[in-house]
Amino acid sequence: MYGNSLEKVRTVEEDPERLREFEERIRSGEKIEPGDWMPAEYRRQLIRMISQHAHSEIVGMLPEGAWITRAPSLRRKLILLAKVQDEGGHGQYLYHAAETLGVTREEMIDALLSGKAKYSNVFNYPTLNYADVGVIGYLVDFAAILNQTMLARCSYGPYARAMVRICAEENFHKKQGQDLVIRMARGTPTQKAMVQDAINRWWWPTLMMFGPHDSDSPNSEVLIRWGIKTKTNDELRQAFLNQIVPELHALGLSVPDPDLRYDEESGNWIHGPIDWDHFWRVIKGHGPCNHERMQARRQAHEDGRWVREALAAYASRQGRNDAGNGGEGLAL
Ligand code: 3HC
Numbered sequence: 001m002y003g004n005s006l007e008k009v010r011t012v013e014e015d016p017e018r019l020r021e022f023e024e025r026i027r028s029g030e031k032i033e034p035g036d037w038m039p040a041e042y043r044r045q046l047i048r049m050i051s052q053h054a055h056s057e058i059v060g061m062l063p064e065g066a067w068i069t070r071a072p073s074l075r076r077k078l079i080l081l082a083k084v085q086d087e088g089g090h091g092q093y094l095y096h097a098a099e100t101l102g103v104t105r106e107e108m109i110d111a112l113l114s115g116k117a118k119y120s121n122v123f124n125y126p127t128l129n130y131a132d133v134g135v136i137g138y139l140v141d142f143a144a145i146l147n148q149t150m151l152a153r154c155s156y157g158p159y160a161r162a163m164v165r166i167c168a169e170e171n172f173h174k175k176q177g178q179d180l181v182i183r184m185a186r187g188t189p190t191q192k193a194m195v196q197d198a199i200n201r202w203w204w205p206t207l208m209m210f211g212p213h214d215s216d217s218p219n220s221e222v223l224i225r226w227g228i229k230t231k232t233n234d235e236l237r238q239a240f241l242n243q244i245v246p247e248l249h250a251l252g253l254s255v256p257d258p259d260l261r262y263d264e265e266s267g268n269w270i271h272g273p274i275d276w277d278h279f280w281r282v283i284k285g286h287g288p289c290n291h292e293r294m295q296a297r298r299q300a301h302e303d304g305r306w307v308r309e310a311l312a313a314y315a316s317r318q319g320r321n322d323a324g325n326g327g328e329g330l331a332l
Pocket of ligand 1: 049057
């Protein structure tokens with residue numbers, strides 16, 4: 001995947017002094033910037049994580065985008081339009097952040113479309129009605145906020161800075177979803193039943209979004225060591241549970257987990273067992289909507305081919321013009 005930039009590379013034993021300086025910089029809270037020395041594995045991990053994050057943002061436009069033309073009011077249409085447009089922008093920030101590490105946009109897109117690269121599990125489920133738009137905003141985007149607020153403190157400068165802008169917009173995404181869920185929970189019995197059904201369907205995929213349990217998370221150790229992640233998968237999942245469960249209960253909504261319990265001693269909401277077999281099936285391409293999502297992305301890429309070819313033709317003609325007049329800019 002991505003040539004040798006993503007092949008698993010050895011951590012850099014051959015230069016222990018530079019590795020020691022690098023880790024000291026991270027311990028002191030310095031940001032690592034594109035031109036700085038970094039272990040090949042640090043670069044590889046960032047390309048993996050940032051490119052998959054970008055893929056998630058772009059694929060994440062599809063489930064909600066399907067409801068833009070069917071929004072229940074002009075107000076809801078405008079809100080959803082803005083949100084889905086934001087997600088596309090988040091994807092661009094993140095692809096740019098990944099490009100600072102030496103991987104090309106083409107390599108990243110090829111990896112997604114060939115199925116080599118992952119995107120978030122949570123976008124492989126259908127959006128059955130407009131309550132899903134509210135629950136995705138409230139649950140999925142809140143989960144994203146917890147994760148991305150953590151990443152805003154990431155040791156790699158371009159990723160951390162991209163997160164600052166993304167988190168600001170993500171808060172709007174969560175608030176618009178929460179507003180819709182509250183209105184429906186307080187609406188007619190039919191509306192409350194719709195939003196409860198949506199919670200039942202999105203609850204477990206959202207808990208899985210945070211990744212496998214720490215004991216089953218092969219990347220976490222090096223990501224924490226080098227300050228890419230500053231919290232573990234389980235820590236973020238626990239923060240999510242502790243905030244969202246009381247809020248849903250306050251709305252008279254339930255959580256589809258018969259084993260969920262409150263632990264007085266720790267002050268934590270403890271969830272029941274997560275079906276990790278289902279999680280791995282979904283991220284290996286066998287979820288309810290994986291085929292549909294990839295088909296849409298491949299079609300969009302094909303539809304955009306003429307734009308890429310026109311830009312390439314213009315750029316090469318531009319290059320010939322510049323060369324023809326000694327490089328003094330465009331021949332007028
Ligand atoms: N979906 C798909 N794959 C997942 C996953 C998920 N929710 N969680 C973990 N995985 C994959 C990992 O990518 C890894 O596979 P890989 O080595 O081939 O890439 C494998 O499962 C093992 O998981 P690890 O815990 O070891 O992986 P990480 O340490 O990278 O942790 C992560 C996973 C928490 C998703 C981390 O990569 C991360 O924080 N990524 C950046 C944030 C991100 O990608 N968010 C996606 C959602 S985007 C979004 O929310 C948009 C918003 O607008 C709704």
